[in-house]
Amino acid sequence: MIENARQKLIFALDVDQFEEAEHFVKLLHDKVGMFKVGKQLFTRCGPEVIHMIKGEGGDVFLDLKYHDIPNTVAMACLEADRLGIGMFNVHALGGSEMMKTAADAVRNRCAAEKRQMPLMLAVTILTSSAEETLREIGIEHSVEEMVPRLARLAQEAGFGGVVASPREIGLIREACGPDFVIVTPGVRPATASADDQKRVTTPADAIASGADYLVVGRPIAKADDPVAAAEAIVEEMAQALSPRA
Numbered sequence: 573m574i575e576n577a578r579q580k581l582i583f584a585l586d587v588d589q590f591e592e593a594e595h596f597v598k599l600l601h602d603k604v605g606m607f608k609v610g611k612q613l614f615t616r617c618g619p620e621v622i623h624m625i626k627g628e629g630g631d632v633f634l635d636l637k638y639h640d641i642p643n644t645v646a647m648a649c650l651e652a653d654r655l656g657i658g659m660f661n662v663h664a665l666g667g668s669e670m671m672k673t674a675a676d677a678v679r680n681r682c683a684a685e686k687r688q689m690p691l692m693l694a695v696t697i698l699t700s701s702a703e704e705t706l707r708e709i710g711i712e713h714s715v716e717e718m719v720p721r722l723a724r725l726a727q728e729a730g731f732g733g734v735v736a737s738p739r740e741i742g743l744i745r746e747a748c749g750p751d752f753v754i755v756t757p758g759v760r761p762a763t764a765s766a767d768d769q770k771r772v773t774t775p776a777d778a779i780a781s782g783a784d785y786l787v788v789g790r791p792i793a794k795a796d797d798p799v800a801a802a803e804a805i806v807e808e809m810a811q812a813l814s815p816r817a
């Protein structure tokens with residue numbers, strides 16, 4: 573159960589130095605299932621950091637949330653695929669044409685090369701957004717309406733899953749079924765600060781709700797003992813997985 577839980581934990585490598593990223597990868601490679609490289613680290617270090625993680629035996633979720641015209645996103649996704657990573661994402665707010673063009677491009681290349689597609693994810697509504705954020709940008713629908721709607725669009729476009737708050741897992745499962753992958757940031761142990769996250773749950777609640785993967789950054793990176801923090805989260809996840817076994 574512990575190993576199953578560990579494979580579901582993705583550590584967000586939100587640092588700005590290659591050496592710091594390398595330090596965390598060496599420290600946590602047998603404590604977490606995957607490393608997430610986001611805009612900060614990738615902008616600073618580029619593909620070299622991906623090669624370092626893979627060289628240490630780690631798998632990578634490249635979290636660049638592509639959102640642009642369809643051709644540009646499709647070409648960026650082909651480059652992400654070239655890195656040989658486990659998962660990467662686009663922003664679902666780019667719409668169906670953008671997502672379908674991207675998914676088709678990657679699927680066609682993988683088919684031509686006779687290999688498995690990486691997991692393509694679409695970000696629904698950021699976990700740092702609240703209802704007011706949607707109103708502010710002119711979206712009159714609620715988060716609970718928008719998230720399953722965007723998840724359906726992503727699924728119809730050929731994506732394998734979404735990034736969403738664990739609070740919306742039930743709605744996504746209803747809209748997209750049991751096999752659609754749900755990756756959830758916005759996860760906080762009960763005693764941790766929410767930071768800028770608005771729609772959060774504990775690791776146990778995220779697992780109990782049916783999350784496939786949990787993304788956790790600051791509660792581990794900023795802890796006095798990151799290894800102990802990661803182990804405590806995995807233990808909490810394992811406890812929540814037990815009744816499902």
Ligand SMILES: O=c1ccn([C@@H]2O[C@H](COP(=O)(O)O)[C@@H](O)[C@H]2O)c(=O)[nH]1
Pocket residue numbers: 584586610635695697698699700735736737757758759767769787788789790791
């Ligand atoms: O909706 C989203 C999409 C992506 N993220 C990313 O996940 C991590 C969360 O880090 P914490 O320190 O655990 O808050 C971060 O890299 C975000 O860019 C997200 O939080 N919400």
